[in-house]
Every structure is written in C-alpha cells, then in structure tokens.
Amino acid sequence: MEKNYGLAGNILRVNLTNGTIEKEPSNPSVFKKFIGGRGLGAWMLYHEVPAKTDPLGPDNKLIFMAGPTEGTITPGANKITVTFKSPLTNTYATSLCGGHLGPELKFAGYDGVVIEGKASEPCYLWIDDDKVRIMPAKHLWGKNTHETEDAIRKELGDINVKVAVIGKGGENLVKYACIQTDYHREFGRQGSGAVMGSKLLKAIAIRGTKSIPIAEPEKLAQLTLETYQILANHPKANARKKMGTNELVDGINSLGFMANKNFTEGTSLSAANITGAAMVRDVVFGDVSCYGCNIVCGKNTQVLSSKYGKVRIEGPEFETLTLLGTNTGVYDWEHILRATQIFDEYGVDTMSGGSAVALAMECYEKGIITDEDTDGIKLHFGNGEALCQVAELIGQRKGIGAILADGSLAAATKWGVPELAMQVKGSDFAAYDPRGAKGMGLTYATSPKGAHHMIAPTFGVEIAQNNRFSEEGKAALVRETQFFMAIVDSMALCSSMRFALDLGKQLQFISAVTGWDLNEQEAMVIGERILNVERMFNVREGFSRKDDTLPKRFLEEPLKEGSSQGQVVNLEKMLNEYYELMGWNQEGIPTAERLGKLGICY
Amino acid sequence: MKTLVVDEKKCCGCRICEQWCSWTHEGCVNPTMTRIKVIKLHEQYLNLPLTCTQCVNAPCINSCTFGALTKDQNTGAVLVIEDLCVGCRKCVKACPNGVVSIHKEKRKALICDLCQGAPKCVELCPMGAIQYQDVSLEGRVQQAEAALQITCAKERCE
Structure with a gap:
C-alpha cells in the first residue's frame, strides 16, 4: 500500500455518553480536499452537527484536528484546531492553539480527535499512543487550569505528557471559556471550554512515541534550514x-x-x-x-x-x-x-x-x-x-x-x-478598530465565527499600501486574505510563519512532507471551499446578510482624536462587492452553482 | 576537550534541538529518539535542556557489563557499539543527568555522540542556549550571575 506521507494515520472518535473509543483511518483524498486542521474540521462539523443543535448539549462535538506538516521539522507547524458550534455565537467556530499539543497528538498516531456525547460524571481522556482510556476526574473537578495540568502529569507519572484542560470557567459554562495547555497556551475564542465543560470532560492528556512519514526528507530539511535563515534575518x-x-x-x-x-x-x-x-x-x-x-x-x-x-x-x-x-x-x-x-x-x-x-x-x-x-x-x-x-x-x-x-x-x-x-x-472584536483599517471592518462582519481578526488580518497590507481609510478594493483583499488564512490554518502553521513563507513556499513544504502536488491556484480553491463550507454551516442556522454587520459605533460615530480621526466604516459598499466576488447572492448565501464548482453538496 | 554547556535561562523550549537530533541520527522526528531532551518545568517557568556532559569517569560506561560503551578519543563522546549492546538499560539508570534512553525499535542505548564534533543542536538553537566549548569555560554563566548577586547585595548594604 502507498504510504500516506504527512499523516499519522487515524482519527480518534470518542463518545462520552456510551464510553466507546474508535479509530477511523485518515482518508488522504479528504485531506487533499481540505489539507487538514481548520478545513477538515469545518467539513466534519458541517456533516456531523445538524442545524439547531444545542451548543452546550450532548449533540455538539469538539473536533480537534492537526495538519499534515505537523510533527515534522517544518518551522512553526505546531497549531491544532478545535472546531465546534459556539455557545457564544451559535455559529460555526474554530479556534487554534500553539504549544506542543498538536505535534504530540500526531506522535501518538492521530491526525485528529472527535469528542461526542456527554459523560455521566467528570472524566478526562488519556491518549497514550494506541492505548486510549477515559479516566475518572471527580477529584479534578473544581481545580483551576494550572492545578489540573500539574495533577494529571503527576498522576500519570510523566512530566512530558501534554495536557489540555478546562478550568472553573469551563465547568461554570462561561460562554467564552477556553481550553488551555502548557499553562498559558489557549484554544482561546468562542467558548470551546464551555462545550468541553458541558460534556463533563476536564482534560485530554497525550503521550506519543511515533514519527510521521515524510515524502521527500532531503527537500524538507533544505526548506526548513532556508526558512530558519530567512526568519533569523527578518526585521518583523x-x-x-x-x-x-x-x-x-x-x-x-x-x-x-x-x-x-x-x-x-x-x-x-x-x-x-x-x-x-x-x-x-x-x-x-x-x-x-x-x-x-x-x-x-x-x-x-x-x-x-x-x-x-x-x-x-x-x-x-x-x-x-x-x-x-x-x-x-x-x-x-x-x-x-x-x-x-x-x-x-x-x-x-x-x-x-x-x-x-x-x-x-x-x-x-x-x-x-x-x-x-x-x-x-x-x-x-x-x-x-x-x-x-x-x-x-x-x-x-x-x-x-x-x-x-x-x-x-x-x-x-x-x-x-x-x-x-x-x-x-x-x-467580541480584536484590538484593531475597523475605522482605522476599513478592510478589517469587512473581515469582522463576514468572519464565519463572529468578529475575529485572524480570519483576514488585512491591516498590515492596508498600512503598507497607504490606503487604510479607503473602502476601494477591500472586498477583493479580504476575500483573498480569507482564502490564504484558511490554508495557513488548515496546514496547522502558525500565522507568524507568513513573514517568511508566502503561499508558494507553504505549498513547497506541503509537497515535501506529503508528496501532494498543489499549485497556488488549486490551493486558493481549497481556501474558497473552506470558507464556503463554514458559511453554509451558518446559513443552515439562519444567518445571512442581516448578521454581517458592525456595531453602530463603527458605522456612525467618527473617531474623535488621533491619526484615524473622523473615520467611520462604509460597510454596505464593501459587502455588496464581497458577496459578488464570492459568487453569493446579495443576502450573503452561496449560490448552488458556486457550491457545485467547489464540490460541496448540501 | 569541548563539551556541551547549557544556559537554561536562555532556553525557550522550542525543541528544535530535539527535532534535529532525532532527524540527524534516525532520519525522522521522534520525541523518543532524541539524545537531547528539553524538560518544561511549568511551575518554575523554565525549560531545561538535558544534555550528555561527557563525564570523564563515565558512570554509563562503568555500568555496562558488555563493553558496549566506549569513548571517542577525538571528541570525548560516549559511543554505543550497537552489536555489543543488549539493551539491558543499566546505563539509563546510571546516568546522573537522565540523558540515556533506549531506541524503541532497535532496543539499543541512545547516547549523545556530539555529532562527531559538530553538534547539530548547538548549530540550530535560536537562543544560543547550548554552546559547544572547552570544558574549562564551564561555569562562566554562573560566575557572572554570582557576581551580579554579590554586587546587588552590596548595594543593598550601603
């Protein structure tokens, strides 16, 4: 059988209601359509979590996904995504976490973990290579995040075990509770911690001892060494x-x-x-x-x-x-x-x-x-x-x-x-006030998980091009940046790697690790596919143009002082243009024709 | 004779040293096939790279009853003669630094070989936290710290 380079081989499916643990082989042809991480998570959530699911009920899922370059020497390939229906927004949500958790999951032999159902009492999941167990966690319930991490590492007797936990915020179903690892690295946004709390799952502990097969090791080593050099000399x-x-x-x-x-x-x-x-x-x-x-x-x-x-x-x-x-x-x-x-x-x-x-x-x-x-x-x-x-x-x-x-x-x-x-x-918004970079206004308004800057951080380009107050051309900029970021997130690459790696370079890494031959145009189609799947999840929940808006403050109240004084966001113009470029109707709903071209059936 | 010298305060815990140690020797990235190991001490907010110190009267060599461990005369590194190693793990227990482990497939000892005098971990550490330098220079970091502490204490007295 041909080796599935870059993949750990299995996706773990754990049902907390009936305590079943299954391993499903990772399907390379699905990975090729979505790369991994955010993209694959979106696709699975769209198929597995139907409309009107209660985000804090047993039918919601937490889909943890790593990427194909993760667990290799690829620089900055350490992110892991969790995809779920958000209790904060009732939309699709995905959240990324750095640190060491994602690579460890791959070393344990898994490209992802799907958590389903709800436990009858507090528990944690212990993934020890092939051996996976649901462990009692009554004694951990009520502990804060750091205490829980320490207690689990002590209990399992290995200081190197990687642990993702919730604290009392998640237990108390704070709607923006996060999942945390290594004390201060988080799946930060949209309330994954509350979903985990609602399932009475206190933690996931992982230990891996395997390695990921590489298609072209020499090419990968060369690319990696080059990237170290570029980053070491890069001012940003x-x-x-x-x-x-x-x-x-x-x-x-x-x-x-x-x-x-x-x-x-x-x-x-x-x-x-x-x-x-x-x-x-x-x-x-x-x-x-x-x-x-x-x-x-x-x-x-x-x-x-x-x-x-x-x-x-x-x-x-x-x-x-x-x-x-x-x-x-x-x-x-x-x-x-x-x-x-x-x-x-x-x-x-x-x-x-x-x-x-x-x-x-x-x-x-x-x-x-x-x-x-x-x-x-x-x-x-x-x-x-x-x-x-x-x-x-x-x-x-x-x-x-x-x-x-x-x-x-x-x-x-x-x-x-x-x-x-x-x-x-x-x-909630990130720190960049959209009145000072108009593209960010469209980014926040159209983000599939509610206001979020990393869906399309356009402000850097807007500052560099000296057109941050203009709405002109921003629909195209946001659209392209959205596709690009969807690829970065699906590779499980840290967004900071953008400083050294443009799309072409990222694809070289994918190719060296997996052997897939993707050109930039094909990759952008993957990005577009991901954005459309995310959008369709929200459309199914009843979201449309009426929800793609900004608080009145950004639309009507000009900034009073400073270098962005007098600015407001003229959103409607950008929105019209964006929908048109996306091939969506003016209600913000993808057309059957465009979805068909992207290979999405619904 | 040069040895690996670690300044743990500089270590950021990126584990690029582990990745390349495993990659260079075993052709893959595997967290159990690295001869250098970074331990994250969460409570102390510290990352501690554990490395072989190339002991002179090496406890690992002394513990081996099969003659499978010797010293490289040029670099001072401990060499594993895989044909003689039986995987009994006495050397793992004997190492005072906790840096001997066992290769999961070969079941033979894994000990730092200093990459024949050009250690990859030193070359690629982004923080300069691992140095390959003459053993007589060991302690310079601690000297500087001690000196600072003494002067701070003196200032407080005055």
Missing part, C-alpha cells in the same frame, strides 16, 4: 523575538486604531507605559516558544505587587494586553498581568473577558448600571482593581460576573443597550 520576526506580539502596540496606537475604553477612543498617551519595549524593560524575565519555531514570540513576565504578591505568567500577548488593558482604560502591568493570570487560571478567554468588562465599565460610567448591579464595585474605566475583581466573578459566575459570563451582547441586551457591545454575531 526579530521584533517578535524581542518583544512578542506587543511590538505592535506602538504602531497601532500611533495610527489611532487601537481599542481604548470600549472603542470610544482609538489612541492613548498612556499606552506608552505598555509598549513592547516597555514590557521588555519592566516585566520580561524569559522567552518561550511553541514547538519547532525559531521566532520565539512568547514572553515570561512578572511583577511584584503589594496587593497580589508575585504575579508570574507567560504573556500577555497583544490582544490580551489591549482587550484586557487599554480597552478597559487600564495601562499598568500590575493589574494587566494579574487580570490575565485570573482569566488563565479560570480558563476564560482574555479577549471576550476584557471586552465584557469594558462594556460594563461604559455602562457604569453612563449610569446604565449602578453600584447596585456591581455589588459596590466602582467600575470606572481605568480601575485595575475592579477589573481584577470582575474577572474573578466572571470565572465564578457570581454577581455581575454571572451576567457578563454570557457574553457582552447578552449582557448589553439585558441592560437595554445592545449597541454598546463591541461584537459581531456575539463574538
């Missing part, structure tokens, strides 16, 4: 190595489109305290990398706080720093690090968490909620202590935290001001 990669993703703070803030105070401001002088350079100067004590990556963007940080003692974490990276920091008007390391630590320990997404607190702060300042709603917490913008208090309450689902745990849109709707929630389809 070097900035990341030094300052992590916070190298972005200076630029985005001075260009006036960084989330400040629930997006009421696009820039702040106080951001000077928390730039990448300031972070290195004030709090960094070590560097951290995911598996097989020489960019090394992770930073260990610490503060000695009179209130909280020694606060030690990995991070915060740019989105956490901004959504949790600048967006709540908090510009000091002590409170940003502590709030990040709280969310990490509870296993809650720092971005949606920060956005929810920022919403509550705006409502408090406007008198929409009062001390009565907050149990006396003075929720003014800039009150770092209040941020930390509310972060804890969200994880516990207590007091105002119980309301915010359902997401910013649910909270704002309850308070009668849905327009103040900075979200699309219930998912």
Whole structure:
C-alpha cells in the first residue's frame, strides 16, 4: 500500500455518553480536499452537527484536528484546531492553539480527535499512543487550569505528557471559556471550554512515541534550514523575538486604531507605559516558544505587587494586553498581568473577558448600571482593581460576573443597550478598530465565527499600501486574505510563519512532507471551499446578510482624536462587492452553482 | 576537550534541538529518539535542556557489563557499539543527568555522540542556549550571575 506521507494515520472518535473509543483511518483524498486542521474540521462539523443543535448539549462535538506538516521539522507547524458550534455565537467556530499539543497528538498516531456525547460524571481522556482510556476526574473537578495540568502529569507519572484542560470557567459554562495547555497556551475564542465543560470532560492528556512519514526528507530539511535563515534575518520576526506580539502596540496606537475604553477612543498617551519595549524593560524575565519555531514570540513576565504578591505568567500577548488593558482604560502591568493570570487560571478567554468588562465599565460610567448591579464595585474605566475583581466573578459566575459570563451582547441586551457591545454575531472584536483599517471592518462582519481578526488580518497590507481609510478594493483583499488564512490554518502553521513563507513556499513544504502536488491556484480553491463550507454551516442556522454587520459605533460615530480621526466604516459598499466576488447572492448565501464548482453538496 | 554547556535561562523550549537530533541520527522526528531532551518545568517557568556532559569517569560506561560503551578519543563522546549492546538499560539508570534512553525499535542505548564534533543542536538553537566549548569555560554563566548577586547585595548594604 502507498504510504500516506504527512499523516499519522487515524482519527480518534470518542463518545462520552456510551464510553466507546474508535479509530477511523485518515482518508488522504479528504485531506487533499481540505489539507487538514481548520478545513477538515469545518467539513466534519458541517456533516456531523445538524442545524439547531444545542451548543452546550450532548449533540455538539469538539473536533480537534492537526495538519499534515505537523510533527515534522517544518518551522512553526505546531497549531491544532478545535472546531465546534459556539455557545457564544451559535455559529460555526474554530479556534487554534500553539504549544506542543498538536505535534504530540500526531506522535501518538492521530491526525485528529472527535469528542461526542456527554459523560455521566467528570472524566478526562488519556491518549497514550494506541492505548486510549477515559479516566475518572471527580477529584479534578473544581481545580483551576494550572492545578489540573500539574495533577494529571503527576498522576500519570510523566512530566512530558501534554495536557489540555478546562478550568472553573469551563465547568461554570462561561460562554467564552477556553481550553488551555502548557499553562498559558489557549484554544482561546468562542467558548470551546464551555462545550468541553458541558460534556463533563476536564482534560485530554497525550503521550506519543511515533514519527510521521515524510515524502521527500532531503527537500524538507533544505526548506526548513532556508526558512530558519530567512526568519533569523527578518526585521518583523526579530521584533517578535524581542518583544512578542506587543511590538505592535506602538504602531497601532500611533495610527489611532487601537481599542481604548470600549472603542470610544482609538489612541492613548498612556499606552506608552505598555509598549513592547516597555514590557521588555519592566516585566520580561524569559522567552518561550511553541514547538519547532525559531521566532520565539512568547514572553515570561512578572511583577511584584503589594496587593497580589508575585504575579508570574507567560504573556500577555497583544490582544490580551489591549482587550484586557487599554480597552478597559487600564495601562499598568500590575493589574494587566494579574487580570490575565485570573482569566488563565479560570480558563476564560482574555479577549471576550476584557471586552465584557469594558462594556460594563461604559455602562457604569453612563449610569446604565449602578453600584447596585456591581455589588459596590466602582467600575470606572481605568480601575485595575475592579477589573481584577470582575474577572474573578466572571470565572465564578457570581454577581455581575454571572451576567457578563454570557457574553457582552447578552449582557448589553439585558441592560437595554445592545449597541454598546463591541461584537459581531456575539463574538467580541480584536484590538484593531475597523475605522482605522476599513478592510478589517469587512473581515469582522463576514468572519464565519463572529468578529475575529485572524480570519483576514488585512491591516498590515492596508498600512503598507497607504490606503487604510479607503473602502476601494477591500472586498477583493479580504476575500483573498480569507482564502490564504484558511490554508495557513488548515496546514496547522502558525500565522507568524507568513513573514517568511508566502503561499508558494507553504505549498513547497506541503509537497515535501506529503508528496501532494498543489499549485497556488488549486490551493486558493481549497481556501474558497473552506470558507464556503463554514458559511453554509451558518446559513443552515439562519444567518445571512442581516448578521454581517458592525456595531453602530463603527458605522456612525467618527473617531474623535488621533491619526484615524473622523473615520467611520462604509460597510454596505464593501459587502455588496464581497458577496459578488464570492459568487453569493446579495443576502450573503452561496449560490448552488458556486457550491457545485467547489464540490460541496448540501 | 569541548563539551556541551547549557544556559537554561536562555532556553525557550522550542525543541528544535530535539527535532534535529532525532532527524540527524534516525532520519525522522521522534520525541523518543532524541539524545537531547528539553524538560518544561511549568511551575518554575523554565525549560531545561538535558544534555550528555561527557563525564570523564563515565558512570554509563562503568555500568555496562558488555563493553558496549566506549569513548571517542577525538571528541570525548560516549559511543554505543550497537552489536555489543543488549539493551539491558543499566546505563539509563546510571546516568546522573537522565540523558540515556533506549531506541524503541532497535532496543539499543541512545547516547549523545556530539555529532562527531559538530553538534547539530548547538548549530540550530535560536537562543544560543547550548554552546559547544572547552570544558574549562564551564561555569562562566554562573560566575557572572554570582557576581551580579554579590554586587546587588552590596548595594543593598550601603
């Protein structure tokens, strides 16, 4: 039989309701249609989770997928995706996690794991190469994320076991709870942790001892060594190595489109305290990398706080720093690090968490909620202590935290001001205010999982081309970037590898590892196929053009100050053009003709 | 004589050293076929690369009753004579650094051979955390740290 180069060979299917564990052979022809990771996850979710499934019910699934280049020397091929129906947005959702989990899964002999059903009591999954068991976890329920990881490694007697866990946030079904690994690496967004909590699955532990067959080892080694060289000499990669993703703070803030105070401001002088350079100067004590990556963007940080003692974490990276920091008007390391630590320990997404607190702060300042709603917490913008208090309450689902745990849109709707929630389809924005890069407006509006920047991060190109305020040509840019990112995510490559690897280079890696011969045009069709499958999942749930919109703030309120002053997003024009380019009707629904061309039956 | 010297504070835990150690010697990436092993100590926020230190009176060699382990006269590396190795694992237990393991298919000892004097892990470490240098220079990192601590303590006294 011909070897399936690049593939570990099996997909593991675990049903927690009846305790069955099955191994299905990975089908290379399906992989070729979707590459792996995000693409394959989308295809499986579309077929296996029907419309109107309760996201927190036993019929929802968690589909973990690695990519074909993962578990090889391919630089930065360490991401693993989890695909599920989101309890936060009720849409399709996928979330990526770096670290060492994905490669370990492949070393154990699996390209993916599908979790189905619901356990009768808390359990965890122990994948030890071919031996897979469902283990009791009553003694772990109620523990925070770090404690759970440590306890499982101790219990299994191997410090090298990779463990993905939920904390109390996931147990308490916080709708944006995350799944965490290696203490500070997360499947961050759209609430995979809540889905895992609803299944009473506390953790997945993995140990692998196998290797992945490579089609052309010499070619792969040569490509890898070349890529190391390019990255070692690349200014952007070097900035990341030094300052992590916070190298972005200076630029985005001075260009006036960084989330400040629930997006009421696009820039702040106080951001000077928390730039990448300031972070290195004030709090960094070590560097951290995911598996097989020489960019090394992770930073260990610490503060000695009179209130909280020694606060030690990995991070915060740019989105956490901004959504949790600048967006709540908090510009000091002590409170940003502590709030990040709280969310990490509870296993809650720092971005949606920060956005929810920022919403509550705006409502408090406007008198929409009062001390009565907050149990006396003075929720003014800039009150770092209040941020930390509310972060804890969200994880516990207590007091105002119980309301915010359902997401910013649910909270704002309850308070009668849905327009103040900075979200699309219930998912909160990343730090890039779309008024300062119009393409990002279309990205957020059309993202299949609600507002998310990495579906099509166009702002870099928009800045470079000096046309960030224009809507002209952005539909085409967003569309192409969406396809490209779908390929990156399906390869399980870190998005930072884009600095060194354009599409052509990525395809060379795929070819060296798998032996597949894909040209750029064929790859872009795969990207388009993935976007359409994701879209069809949402169409089936009743989503359409009416949901592809932005909060009024971005459409009608011009930014008051800074380098993006006076800007609003003219969305409709971009949306019309985008639908047309996608071959979708003006309601945003893919036409049968286009789906047929992409080989999608529905 | 040169040896591998590790500065664990510089290690970022990327495990590129493990990947290439396995790749160079075994032609594949396998986490159990690497002769260098990075241990992540989560609670300490530390990644610790464990390497062979090329001990002079090597406990692994002394433990071997089959004469399967010898020293490379040029590099000082411990060499495994696979024909003589029976896979008894005494060397695994004897190693003070925990860096001897067993090849899962061959069932023979895996010990760092210093890549015949050009260690791949040193060449490809993005952090410069592993150096291949004369053994007499071992301790320079610790000297610098100690010196810093002494001066800090002195400043506090004044």
